Amino acid sequence: MPETTPKATPDNTIPDDSVGIIVPQTMHFDEPLQLSCGRTLNQYELVYETYGQLNSDASNAILICHALSGNHHAAGYHSTDDKKPGWWNNYIGPGKPIDTHQFFVVSPNNLGGCHGSTGPASINPESGEFYGPDFPLVTTSDWMHSQARLADRLGISQWAAVVGGSLGGMQAMQWAVDLPARIRHAVVIAAAPRLSAQNIAFNEVARQAILSDPEFHGGHYLAKNTLPRTGVSLARMVGHITYLSDDAMGSKFGRELRTETISYDYDAQFQVESYLRYQGEVFSESFDANTYLLMTRALDYFDITEQFNGNLTAAMAQTQCKFLLVSFTTDWRFAPARSVEIVNALVEAGRDVGYAEIEASQGHDAFLLPIPRYQELFTAYMNNIANEVSAT
Amino acid sequence: MRPDQSIIQQWVKPNERVLDLGCGDGSLLQRLKQQKNIYGLGIEIDQPEITECIRKGVNVVEQNLDHGLSNFPDDSFDTVIMSLALQAVRHPDEVLAEMLRIGKQVVVTFPNFGYWRCRLALAGKGTMPVSDFLPYTWYNTPNIHFCTIRDFEKLCADNHYQILDQRVVDHDHQSSWWMRLYPNLLSEIAIYRLTR
Numbered sequence: 001m002p003e004t005t006p007k008a009t010p011d012n013t014i015p016d017d018s019v020g021i022i023v024p025q026t027m028h029f030d031e032p033l034q035l036s037c038g039r040t041l042n043q044y045e046l047v048y049e050t051y052g053q054l055n056s057d058a059s060n061a062i063l064i065c066h067a068l069s070g071n072h073h074a075a076g077y078h079s080t081d082d083k084k085p086g087w088w089n090n091y092i093g094p095g096k097p098i099d100t101h102q103f104f105v106v107s108p109n110n111l112g113g114c115h116g117s118t119g120p121a122s123i124n125p126e127s128g129e130f131y132g133p134d135f136p137l138v139t140t141s142d143w144m145h146s147q148a149r150l151a152d153r154l155g156i157s158q159w160a161a162v163v164g165g166s167l168g169g170m171q172a173m174q175w176a177v178d179l180p181a182r183i184r185h186a187v188v189i190a191a192a193p194r195l196s197a198q199n200i201a202f203n204e205v206a207r208q209a210i211l212s213d214p215e216f217h218g219g220h221y222l223a224k225n226t227l228p229r230t231g232v233s234l235a236r237m238v239g240h241i242t243y244l245s246d247d248a249m250g251s252k253f254g255r256e257l258r259t260e261t262i263s264y265d266y267d268a269q270f271q272v273e274s275y276l277r278y279q280g281e282v283f284s285e286s287f288d289a290n291t292y293l294l295m296t297r298a299l300d301y302f303d304i305t306e307q308f309n310g311n312l313t314a315a316m317a318q319t320q321c322k323f324l325l326v327s328f329t330t331d332w333r334f335a336p337a338r339s340v341e342i343v344n345a346l347v348e349a350g351r352d353v354g355y356a357e358i359e360a361s362q363g364h365d366a367f368l369l370p371i372p373r374y375q376e377l378f379t380a381y382m383n384n385i386a387n388e389v390s391a392t
Numbered sequence: 393m394r395p396d397q398s399i400i401q402q403w404v405k406p407n408e409r410v411l412d413l414g415c416g417d418g419s420l421l422q423r424l425k426q427q428k429n430i431y432g433l434g435i436e437i438d439q440p441e442i443t444e445c446i447r448k449g450v451n452v453v454e455q456n457l458d459h460g461l462s463n464f465p466d467d468s469f470d471t472v473i474m475s476l477a478l479q480a481v482r483h484p485d486e487v488l489a490e491m492l493r494i495g496k497q498v499v500v501t502f503p504n505f506g507y508w509r510c511r512l513a514l515a516g517k518g519t520m521p522v523s524d525f526l527p528y529t530w531y532n533t534p535n536i537h538f539c540t541i542r543d544f545e546k547l548c549a550d551n552h553y554q555i556l557d558q559r560v561v562d563h564d565h566q567s568s569w570w571m572r573l574y575p576n577l578l579s580e581i582a583i584y585r586l587t588r
Contacts, residue, residue, distance in 0.1 A: 350431050353451055
């Protein structure tokens with residue numbers, strides 16, 4: 001019998017509550033972009049997807065910011081052969097919290113990414129070689145400026161909302177603080193005002209795994225026609241552990257063995273080992289090592305209070321938009337207490353804010369998953385934005 | 393509008409910062425925002441109520457009052473309101489002290505356990521009072537710290553809190569001269585305005 005690949009749905013049709021088949025688009029930019037690190041990117045491309053229709057006064061546009069290993073493919077399918085839809089398909093689509101009947105959704109791949117936007121795995125047009133480790137370190141602020149240019153090109157002077165989870169939520173905060181006139185709402189999910197020492201420590205372990213892989217070749221692996229698979233795989237494994245809760249791992253794997261008895265060696269015997277190894281291997285084939293280093297560094301460097309002497313209230317006083325913040329009870333990567341720091345600062349600054357701590361067993365990953373209370377709350381908030389848009 | 397809310401509204405000045413502890417569906421804050429242009433913030437623990445606040449566009453933060461209010465700086469609000477929730481918190485005295493630390497004035501409403509029907513249930517039937525207004529039995533009630541008007545005023549006196557206003561109403565939030573004459577016996581709900 002020939003092997004069959006699972007499809008989007010058994011009969012190859014696309015579910016009605018999805019945005020359907022999506023074709024990513026690319027925007028080329030020739031104006032040099034001054035970066036936080038002091039360097040300049042003379043030209044670059046951003047790949048992005050859009051869902052829904054931009055209204056006549058361009059007031060219904062939503063920017064989606066992705067997390068560490070995310071990309072522009074947030075919703076819908078690229079083909080009927082796709083096994084999975086975009087990473088936030090649970091929350092973007094017709095009748096979903098980010099309702100594509102109401103909003104024009106723009107979802108770019110971040111600069112420095114490895115899914116089509118200019119990044120370390122792209123060819124540097126000035127040298128004809130891969131950028132590799134020569135690609136500049138970019139920050140959430142650089143991403144914001146590149147996204148602002150994309151908005152300009154699309155004719156969007158002000159986002160109805162900038163929305164993101166994790167590192168994506170941090171980008172939404174960056175927008176709210178640095179370009180306050182260009183955003184009416186910020187939806188900041190499972191984020192933090194800056195990374196803790198523990199957060200940075202996990203990122204450092206991930207980076208060391210990559211940097212110490214002999215196949216890394218100082219970042220020039222593509223020129224040598226190889227990949228630092230072991231390093232990226234290890235980085236992903238340690239990252240993945242921080243996305244899940246102890247409970248989630250316990251209920252998914254427990255101490256379950258793959259074999260009937262233990263074998264007194266170091267092969268993957270526990271189901272959790274085999275799962276992590278598989279996740280790591282798949283990721284190491286599809287995700288660029290230099291991008292992983294860059295994204296973790298952008299996380300480490302993110303500090304919304306940087307220009308305010310560490311004063312979060314002063315930072316939040318720069319904002320003009322309204323906020324929704326959401327955290328998840330078992331998230332220990334960016335725990336509820338980190339969101340509460342932001343909420344308290346917003347309240348002190350007299351900004352409009354809604355905050356909910358969603359009971360969820362899945363840890364940090366919960367922000368991606370369909371959880372009824374989270375869906376209701378998110379829908380309620382987005383409906384208000386849609387009503388504001390239609391009232392203007 | 394509930395008459396207790398119209399009483400509270402009189403005590404709130406335009407453009408104030410108002411904190412509502414146990415804000416429910418946010419209707420009081422919504423009204424105060426519309427009529428007095430306040431900056432309002434509701435604290436709530438009930439999940440459907442939080443979603444309802446979001447739906448109304450009322451600022452709301454999910455927070456358990458029993459875990460304290462130390463996240464709010466001294467004098468960070470003009471008015472701190474707690475409507476019919478004092479009897480449901482674990483440490484009413486501490487919450488009241490915190491409210492007075494955070495707010496320049498405090499508005500608190502609570503069910504008066506000195507109300508004659510409560511006394512009658514205890515004295516006559518010998519059972520804990522159950523009514524339409526307080527429909528719980530003793531073992532499943534969220535109301536764990538009942539007090540009378542006299543008890544409350546003693547707490548205020550012991551802590552040197554200033555009572556600026558006192559109003560008394562029944563469960564329909566109507567007031568009358570005889571309630572004002574014998575508040576501890578004849579009123580069902582007490583509304584106080586306090587300051588340090």
